[in-house]
Amino acid sequence: MSYTLIFGTRNWSSWSLRAWLALKTTGIPFEEVLIRLRQPDSASRIRKLSPSARVPLLLISDGDKESKVFDSLAICETIAERHPEAGLWPDDTEARALARSYSAEMHAGFLALREALPMDFARVLPQPDLDDTVLEQIERIQTAWEHALSQYGSQGDFLFGRFSIADCMYAPVVSRFLTYEIPLSDEVSQYAARIMELPAMQEWFHESQKEIDDGLPDQWVVEMVRNVR
Numbered sequence: 001m002s003y004t005l006i007f008g009t010r011n012w013s014s015w016s017l018r019a020w021l022a023l024k025t026t027g028i029p030f031e032e033v034l035i036r037l038r039q040p041d042s043a044s045r046i047r048k049l050s051p052s053a054r055v056p057l058l059l060i061s062d063g064d065k066e067s068k069v070f071d072s073l074a075i076c077e078t079i080a081e082r083h084p085e086a087g088l089w090p091d092d093t094e095a096r097a098l099a100r101s102y103s104a105e106m107h108a109g110f111l112a113l114r115e116a117l118p119m120d121f122a123r124v125l126p127q128p129d130l131d132d133t134v135l136e137q138i139e140r141i142q143t144a145w146e147h148a149l150s151q152y153g154s155q156g157d158f159l160f161g162r163f164s165i166a167d168c169m170y171a172p173v174v175s176r177f178l179t180y181e182i183p184l185s186d187e188v189s190q191y192a193a194r195i196m197e198l199p200a201m202q203e204w205f206h207e208s209q210k211e212i213d214d215g216l217p218d219q220w221v222v223e224m225v226r227n228v229r
């Protein structure tokens, strides 16, 4: 059995980071295929491989069977199911229900925040003007994290004690909060530091930095050029 994860430009692709972190946590080797986003051929390259025309995409080869899992949360769930020993969901039923709720809330929501604060993983950027909706979403996320940390944080460093899919789903938000220097409560700021210290997050950071060193512009510059065209 082997895994191949197809994902987008590391500095930008928040959905890719989520699935990559979950897979990385299992410690199982997997092949990485990077598709650079916002290139003339990005969409056609992704569409050829991925039924949803989106990355991340997980290819699972099992003997003569090959399956495609083409959504970050579906990938996390599939990995958790195939590798229960990795403990990607909390053991406790109530904790697991809350971790699933938070993960789904992230997956389906916070659109205003995602649009206003695009992930630019290895950069620090000026904070844009944030409207009330974005401020409410920032507040909601911090409240949710504080609640999880107060209930389960004594059992480990992460939202539900042991590192879980909930942390994978919110890791790009941690990065956004740091990129745009969003004011954070002490508890949230310490949690953010623990997430960033993870070896996997450091690896993603260094690879993102290399993309920037190779000339990757920041996302707003790309948007401006697109709007001018």
Ligand SMILES: N[C@@H](CCC(=O)N[C@@H](CS)C(=O)NCC(=O)O)C(=O)O
Residues within 6 Å of the ligand: 008, 012, 013, 014, 015, 016, 037, 038, 042, 043, 046, 053, 054, 055, 056, 070, 071, 072, 073
């Ligand atoms: N709901 C999907 C969203 C995936 C998504 O929007 N991916 C973006 C990159 S972060 C993408 O593939 N964009 C296609 C493109 O840029 O051509 C998931 O959770 O995986």
